[in-house]
Amino acid sequence: MSEHRQLPAAPPLPDPPPRPKKRQPTQDEITKARLKFLKEMSKHYITNEENIVAKEMFRLHKYNWPQILVVTAGCEGESDFVTFSSDEVLRVDREFNYQCVLARDRVGRIISIPLDFDIKCRVVSHDKASEKQFIANIIESHSLPVTVKFAVPDNHIFDLGESAHRADSFGCMALLKVYDETYLISNPLIDGVLDPHIIIIPLYLEMLISTVVGAEAMSVKEWEEYTEEVKKDAAKLDFSSVKGRKAMAIYPDIPDEAQDTDIYSYIRPDSYVILREKETGRIPKERINYCEIYKCDKDENVYEEITPSVPPRAPQKKPCSSKSAGPPIPKRDKSSTSTKLPPARSDVSDLTVAELGEKLKLLKLDKYVKKFEKEGIDGSILVEMDQLILKKEFHFKEFEAIKLTKFVQSGHIPS
Template sequence: MSHRDDYTYDVEQQLPLPEFFRKYRDKLPLLVIVTDGFCGETKNDEYAYAEIIRLHKSCQQLRVLCKLSANDGAKEEFLSIPVDCSCMFSEVKKLKRVGKPKLMLELLAKKKLPFHVRYASSSDGVITPTLLECIKGVDILLMKTYIEDFFLGNCLQQEVLSPIPSIVALCPNISLSIITGYANKSQDQFHAKLWSMEAFVQRNITFYEGSSEITRFNRSSTTTGTGNPIPIDLLPLDSMHSSDKTDTPPMFISRQKSKSFQDETYDMYEPPPYLGSNQRFSEFEKKPSSLPTESVEYMTVLEEDSTYSVIEVGDTKFGKPFENMKCITEPIASDSDSANNSWSGGSSKSFVTEKSVHDIQQILKRLNLSNYCKTFKKNLIDGTVLQELDEQSLKKDFKFMHVEAVRLMKYVRAGHIPK
């Protein structure tokens, strides 16, 4: 993780993620620091304080709320399925017969909600084995479509932008502040760093527009399984037992709050001023949901043929399933490296990780380090092994000169190739 003291930011300007989304969703990209972290239910709402993230863009994902047919006495359970999901479902017809397997997008484009389906098949790993056992052979009632909002970005690790895309859910327990510069470097160097990040993302990263997973939750859950809070008006009231009915939406209960920046500035024997997480949540509850629901009447087929179909909800169009999230592993040489000396330290994941022993041999030749090819080949140094090394181990174990070790590590961490 990059060190927070290397950057300048205003903690007083921190905002919880829902408010940050409303204010800055159209002003991205931004480099931000987590000033109030949270250990959430998913990887999308679990970010530690002091974590630095480059927010690339915001996105809206159309999902469909479903209800599982429960046995008598069983807890009422719901599913949230991406409309662009690659899984196949079959419509349940009269006499419990089922139709041909179709994508969710195709079913919603041709059939008015609500209606029942059954899971048919999946071409990827969007369903966990536990969930698969739960939904196989079970009638699933598709109830209504709704929209979830997310940030898409990449975390910064040891001053290196991770090539693994991050989906950031709008968790009200996480707060962000905008990073405005380096603490001990010029603004020109900071802007060069931002430019380098933009070039890396544009060339190497492909984002999936939302969460690809089918998730399961119930009325006692704090999120829909994606990391986003359950919208106040999402779940139907008429299906609740009379003892469960309430005018107050379920509380978003913190599972584990991480230490915030402000906590460090107060003496441990004096109770610090409360940061207002409850107050923030109260405000979040009273405001209209930022994740609006849409009824099926607003869904229309815009275009449909054998290869592509589009549906529209309100002013937003949703089309055929996106490609699975992928990361192109081609390195990028940044023009800003000569002016930016901040690429220090290794990344827990770099874009050389997937490269073979043969690929590393070619990289050594390109960096004029071919005299080490034989030793690297003998020791089976592939990308995964290489990204675990550093300058000291290269000099000690492989007898690199200092400048040679720096040259190789610059490539591993930033894709830099001397001009």
């Protein structure tokens, strides 16, 4: 009987090589991917398509902030602070009330002064003036109305529109009543990311805005998570230091029967009054919102103008229309308000209608291109026009007329 031979045991199989571990993305890669997604997401927001102005949006969402808004029709103002472009996205965190006092000056103008105005006044009674006090202190210790007069150092002057006036030229004013001026506090959303720069939105702006309620690239839950994420970013910001305008504002006269405590939040001021030192020609450094707007369509010569000894103003960094004080401005002849442009550059007068249109675009005056084309305005005609014609016939704002005048005079295009 044959014996069966037992085969030797097979050697053990070698262990399979370990699978390579899946590389985890770095935090930097995660952040970049998130930013890329948010950038694409921000191109396709879903809105309620209200297309309403700021004051109507305020009434719609009052006490129901924050809200994300998109500008559907922009507006160009006298400064960056009141200029918004179409498709700009803003997250409004809250409404903000800024206390001011209404006053009436010696020529009947309505003036709004911030309650924390940092210039002292004297209370005037029976032609006698009291000690210097801040306006807030005067209101706290006196019943309104009360007559006051600015107690400004001799080395300061007021800029009113395009002209400068001595510090004592305002004379006496009657402080009438305290009111709240309302603004919206917001931050831009740039490519879906909250920008820490705080912007206050005046309620009188005529731009059109709509509420953003979602994004095409996000589900409802993802959108809610995204808005919570933005809310946490906003919570890191300090909104407590935000203030309204620092300048005095001059408002159009409003009939007594139409006056309301909040009506001035919805009305664009006619002009702003800026205080500066005449030696240095500087405007105080603090520059919250639109305190450097220069605009005045009414007769500016109701106040006594500065003397020829005042040195020229130093150039400012960002005012919308800054001119040298120079010699005193002669009293305006009310029978003729023409402000004929100085001799123009010859190359401006040679511009065709189309070429002038391109220059208007470079000056960010695009909205007047079609009007000029319709009227056949070329360079030769433009140099014969004055600021009065630009404002009356073509509805230029004061600053826009100044900008075009500067171009005609020197070919200057802001860079």
